[in-house]
Amino acid sequence: MSVIKAENIRFVYGAGTAFEKTALENVSFEIDQGEFVGIIGHTGSGKSTLVQLLNGLLKPTDGRICLNDKDIWEKPKKIRNVRFKVGMVFQYPEYQLFEETVYKDIAFGPKNMGLEDEELDKKVREAARFAGLREDQLESSPFELSGGEKRRAAIAGVIAMDPDVLILDEPTAGLDPLGREALLSQINDYHKVRKNTVMLVSHSMEDIAKLTDRLLVMSKGRLIMLDTTEKVFARGEELEKIGLKVPQITKIMMLLRERGISVDTSALTVEKGFSEIVNLLSGINR
Amino acid sequence: MVRDMTLGQYLPGNSFVHRLDARSKILLLIAYIVFLFLCRNFVSLLIMTLFSFLIIFLTRISFLKYLKSLRLVLVVIIITGIMNIFYGSGEVLWQWWIFTVTKGGLINAAFVVVRISLLMMISSVLTYTTSPTDLTDALECLMKPLTIFHIKVHEIAMMMTIALRFIPVLLDETDKIMNAQKSRGADMENGSPIRRVKALIPVLIPLFVSAFRRAGDLATAMECRCYNGGKNRTRMKVLHFSLRDLAASLSSLLIFSAIIISNIMFSNVI
Numbered sequence: 001m002s003v004i005k006a007e008n009i010r011f012v013y014g015a016g017t018a019f020e021k022t023a024l025e026n027v028s029f030e031i032d033q034g035e036f037v038g039i040i041g042h043t044g045s046g047k048s049t050l051v052q053l054l055n056g057l058l059k060p061t062d063g064r065i066c067l068n069d070k071d072i073w074e075k076p077k078k079i080r081n082v083r084f085k086v087g088m089v090f091q092y093p094e095y096q097l098f099e100e101t102v103y104k105d106i107a108f109g110p111k112n113m114g115l116e117d118e119e120l121d122k123k124v125r126e127a128a129r130f131a132g133l134r135e136d137q138l139e140s141s142p143f144e145l146s147g148g149e150k151r152r153a154a155i156a157g158v159i160a161m162d163p164d165v166l167i168l169d170e171p172t173a174g175l176d177p178l179g180r181e182a183l184l185s186q187i188n189d190y191h192k193v194r195k196n197t198v199m200l201v202s203h204s205m206e207d208i209a210k211l212t213d214r215l216l217v218m219s220k221g222r223l224i225m226l227d228t229t230e231k232v233f234a235r236g237e238e239l240e241k242i243g244l245k246v247p248q249i250t251k252i253m254m255l256l257r258e259r260g261i262s263v264d265t266s267a268l269t270v271e272k273g274f275s276e277i278v279n280l281l282s283g284i285n286r
Numbered sequence: 287m288v289r290d291m292t293l294g295q296y297l298p299g300n301s302f303v304h305r306l307d308a309r310s311k312i313l314l315l316i317a318y319i320v321f322l323f324l325c326r327n328f329v330s331l332l333i334m335t336l337f338s339f340l341i342i343f344l345t346r347i348s349f350l351k352y353l354k355s356l357r358l359v360l361v362v363i364i365i366t367g368i369m370n371i372f373y374g375s376g377e378v379l380w381q382w383w384i385f386t387v388t389k390g391g392l393i394n395a396a397f398v399v400v401r402i403s404l405l406m407m408i409s410s411v412l413t414y415t416t417s418p419t420d421l422t423d424a425l426e427c428l429m430k431p432l433t434i435f436h437i438k439v440h441e442i443a444m445m446m447t448i449a450l451r452f453i454p455v456l457l458d459e460t461d462k463i464m465n466a467q468k469s470r471g472a473d474m475e476n477g478s479p480i481r482r483v484k485a486l487i488p489v490l491i492p493l494f495v496s497a498f499r500r501a502g503d504l505a506t507a508m509e510c511r512c513y514n515g516g517k518n519r520t521r522m523k524v525l526h527f528s529l530r531d532l533a534a535s536l537s538s539l540l541i542f543s544a545i546i547i548s549n550i551m552f553s554n555v556i
Contacts, residue, residue, distance in 0.1 A: 057465050080471055088469040095459075096466035098491035108488065112471030143495070157470060 009063035041218030087163030093154035127160035209268035308424035326554035
């Protein structure tokens with residue numbers, strides 16, 4: 001059963017004013033429970049608008065968005081419940097921290113849901129663990145943490161609401177390579193353990209290739225591809241035409257293929273590419 | 287969307303008024319206000335009104351925009367208008383309980399309403415046709431004589447420029463933070479006033495933090511470029527007093543003299 005379904009969404013900014021601008025046009029897709037979906041697209045392709053529509057921060061001009069087969073705008077007064085179910089981690093989420101302690105900040109979301117005492121405490125500690133925060137950091141001020149730790153705290157604040165769908169908009173932007181790796185593997189662990197649906201917006205094709213099962217490709221406000229990650233990256237030339245890239249290792253494979261060497265261009269990770277080339281070389285030696 | 291808001295009230299254009307030097311616009315506005323309050327009979331007021339409509343016409347900005355600027359002070363206009371009707375002297379026209387309407391009161395009310403409306407509309411001409419940077423540059427130039435009192439005019443102008451520059455940035459930031467907190471279930475639209483004020487805390491604290499961070503970054507960036515305000519600084523855009531400004535000043539002078547003359551020639555009612 002699909003968790004999130006978008007039906008012919010159109011979204012116009014500033015409708016009815018001189019600044020009218022169509023951000024999304026005729027976007028439809030379905031995402032199943034437990035999928036790890038990536039969203040890629042050039043800057044200004046409508047990715048951010050799309051994710052904001054999914055958790056009810058924006059209302060589609062036309063079309064419907066369904067969460068568990070129910071239109072999220074059926075009862076506009078209850079839109080808060082949709083936001084609890086579709087957790088949204090914005091770009092640079094560390095700028096939203098405000099409480100005196102990390103613990104209180106993580107508890108902000110679940111508290112708004114009406115959780116109290118033991119249940120609240122359990123959610124907060126669990127979320128902190130998933131995000132890779134130490135127990136002793138929970139009592140310190142969020143403003144004393146390092147940049148990477150702040151981001152973990154902010155992500156924990158969303159995870160603590162235990163959403164059905166977790167959307168992350170460029171969660172690794174501005175982190176150092178080690179921090180990136182750690183954060184991504186934590187997100188992956190979270191996905192594996194909770195079996196939740198995760199949507200990841202990213203400009204790093206390597207990250208996308210490593211984590212996601214399926215990909216939404218946006219260009220100029222339209223959904224132009226929706227397929228498994230391998231199949232999308234197999235259409236490398238098309239992606240390059242709209243200003244996107246394929247993972248570097250896939251690019252190498254494509255270049256080898258161009259030179260007449262018959263390699264499988266669907267290798268998305270360095271490990272796969274490595275074994276592909278090893279196979280090829282051992283074949284030549286034989 | 288907060289993002290769609292234009293910076294200040296400036297409406298870019300290329301009209302005669304737009305191209306006037308910001309300094310002359312400020313000085314002429316001050317003179318205009320003085321003479322607006324010097325109008326003492328209906329002929330003067332009529333001259334001033336016609337002159338105002340001419341200026342508004344010359345800006346090539348829709349009259350609706352000016353009416354919108356009036357909307358902000360509509361309550362003030364209505365209240366002062368009504369108060370003036372009852373607090374006049376002279377021939378009694380109508381009386382009921384403690385309310386007395388006099389001829390003097392009616393005239394006072396008419397003058398007050400016209401004056402405030404014109405004042406608002408012509409002040410809007412300045413903000414509609416002058417970009418905020420030109421405006422602060424002009425203010426800096428006009429306040430320069432104050433340096434002899436050891437007032438740091440350049441620094442004040444710089445602060446104004448920076449403040450104006452950061453309005454859209456901070457609006458954008460507010461938008462983002464509000465979205466982030468709403469995503470965590472912050473409810474800013476419903477509840478009692480106290481609850482709604484409390485709901486602002488999760489927005490205001492990150493906003494302050496980010497404003498201070500940006501201020502620090504900007505200060506560092508300015509120091510890295512050896513910024514040293516005040517003396518000997520040249521500008522990229524130099525303000526020019528042109529023939530156009532001369533024409534505007536002379537015609538204003540003409541109108542203002544006409545007002546003095548009409549004040550002398552006709553009997554004054556106020």
